[in-house]
Amino acid sequence: MKVYNLACPLDHRFEGWFSSEEDCLAQQAKGILACPVCDSTEIVRMPSAPHIGKASPTDLIAPKSNTETEEISSGVVALTGSDHSQLEAQVQAAFLKGMRELMGRSEDVGDSFADEARKIHYKESPERSIRGQTTFDEAEALREEGIDVLSMPMIPALKNTLQ
Helix, strand or coil: CEEEEECCCCEEEEEEECCCCCHHHHHHHHHCCCCCCCCCCCEEEEECCCCCCCCCCHHHCCCCCEEEEEEECCCCCECCCCHHHHHHHHHHHHHHHHHHHHHHCCCEECCHHHHHHHHHCCCCCCCCCECCCHHHHHHHHHHHHHCCCCEEEECCHHCCCCC
C-alpha cells in the first residue's frame, strides 16, 4: 500500500492511498484522481517522508505534547503528533455534523441566492435561512447592502447527501 501526500493547484492538500505507484500514475493519467474539495484533476504529489518513531531518554522522562500546532503562511493551522489521525477524524465528524445541521435548517434556493437574499432583506419574502450559489462579486454587493452573507466553499462531496 502506498500513501502519498497530494495537492491541487489551489493548494488543497490531501492523502491518496494506492496499491502501487503505477496505480497512482494510472489514476492520474485517466483523470480519475481528483481533489475532494474543488474536484480539480490537476493533482501533484507532494514531498513526504515516512514517520519513524524513535524514543530518546529525554522523551521518556519529559514526554512532549501529543499534538503540536504551527501557524503557516496561509493562516492554516497544521497539526502533527501521534493524535493526528484521531483529531482529524473528530474535526471531520464535527464539520459534517455542522453541515448537516446547516442544510437541515436552511432552504436551498440554488442560483437565485442573491435575489432571494435581497427579497428577504427588504421584507418582500418571509424571513428564513437560505443557502445557494452566487458569484464572489454578488456576495460582496450583498454585504455592501448590509445583508449578512457567509461564503463557504462548495465541496463536491457535500453537493448531494451528507452520509
